[in-house]
Amino acid sequence: MKIFKFRQVDAKTGISVVIERPKEGPTNPTLPGLEVIFDFNNFLYGTVDDTAEADPENYIFEITQEELDADIEAKTNQYLEMYKTDAYKEEIELRNQVFGKYHDTATSSGIYKYQEALEFLTNGTPSADITTEATVRGVTETEIAQRIVDNHENFRTKEAQIAGLRGKVLDRLDAYVFDATDAIGSWKELMERTEVIGQREPNGVGGQEADLDVKVGYYTPSLSIRWEYLNN
Numbered sequence: 448m449k450i451f452k453f454r455q456v457d458a459k460t461g462i463s464v465v466i467e468r469p470k471e472g473p474t475n476p477t478l479p480g481l482e483v484i485f486d487f488n489n490f491l492y493g494t495v496d497d498t499a500e501a502d503p504e505n506y507i508f509e510i511t512q513e514e515l516d517a518d519i520e521a522k523t524n525q526y527l528e529m530y531k532t533d534a535y536k537e538e539i540e541l542r543n544q545v546f547g548k549y550h551d552t553a554t555s556s557g558i559y560k561y562q563e564a565l566e567f568l569t570n571g572t573p574s575a576d577i578t579t580e581a582t583v584r585g586v587t588e589t590e591i592a593q594r595i596v597d598n599h600e601n602f603r604t605k606e607a608q609i610a611g612l613r614g615k616v617l618d619r620l621d622a623y624v625f626d627a628t629d630a631i632g633s634w635k636e637l638m639e640r641t642e643v644i645g646q647r648e649p650n651g652v653g654g655q656e657a658d659l660d661v662k663v664g665y666y667t668p669s670l671s672i673r674w675e676y677l678n679n
Contacts, residue, residue, distance in 0.1 A: 448480075448494050448495070448496065448497060449494070449495050449496070449497060449499055449509055450492065450493070450494055450495075450509065450510050450511070450512060450514075450515050451478065451481075451492070451493055451494075451495050451499065451501065451507060451508065451509055451510070452490050452491070452492050452508045452509075452510045452514075452515075452518075453475075453476055453478075453490065453491055453492075453493075453506060453507040453508065454489065454490060454491070454506040454507075455469075455473040455474055455475055455476070455491065456469070456473065456474060456475075456476045456505070457469035457470060457471055457472075457473065457474075458471040458472045458473070458474040459471035461476065461477070461505075462505065463505045463506040463507075465506050466505070466506070475491065475493075476502075476505075476507055478493075478495045478496075478499045478507075479495060479496040479498050479499050480494070480495050480496030480498075480499065481493050481494075481495050481499075482494050482495075484631060485515070485518070485519060485522075485631065485634070487518050487519070487521070487522045488518075492510075492515055492518070515630065516627060516630040519630040519631065519633070519634050520625055520627065520630060520633075522634070523625055523633060523634055523637055524625075526637060526638070527620055527623065527637070530616070530620055530666060530667060530668060531617060531620055533667075533668045534613050534616050534617055534620075534668040534670070535613070537613075537668045537669075537670040537671065538609060538610075538612075538613040538670060540670075540671070541609055541612075541670045541671055541674055542606075542609060544671070545605055545609065545674070546602070546605070546606075557595075557598075557599050557602065558599075560576065560577075560595050560599070561595060561596060561599040561600075563576060563577055563592075563595075564577060564591075564592035564593070564595040564596045564599075565596060567588065567589075567592045568589070568592050568593065568596065573588045573592070577591060577592055577595075608674075608677060609670070609674065612670050612673050612674060612677070613668070613670065616666070616667075616668050616670075619665065619666055620666055623636075623637065623666065637666055638664070640664070640665040640666065641662040641663065641664055641665055642662065642663065642665045643660045643661065643662055644661050644662070644663055644672070644673055644676045644677075645660075645661040645675075645676030646659045646660060646661060647659045647660075647661055661676055
């Protein structure tokens, strides 16, 4: 068995797509026993029978196992960094989705209003802000203080949950270890491992019910769907 690294070829002429634009569509070169096992940087990688012949001028190269493993590790590292970057981007997007209704001034004022509300509920002495807001709103000071406390604690809980989701994914990515003795297995671990994060509601239609498990990639951020099923 040999290992080949190659670009696709024209389906009719067999000329590499790197050399000329395919007229009959791109396809894999005709190689005895070809089994594609990987792709990276527009190249495909596969095992072939020992009778197969490389054709470097047509972008069909024979490579060693070590060279294959090195390319697999390079792509793995690329995806690890991409997932980490995506985790922070998705966290920002999720925060905007969840907290978008809060104006910046409401967020910044929430801390001192929360402290004032707690103090009032504890010792019964309202601050001027509590009294003013309650009067204008037409509710009691106790009602407005309790709403402030409830809203702020709900905000803090959601903020902590979002941070926790992002942190959970980053912890997994940081803990991931590439096994050089099983490069393909390591790649598949990163790309194919999944986890169940919830259950879909049955559709109520008769017959065999489809799989109700909600699955996401174990190492992919997927923060929006993780958030959707966090408390389900």
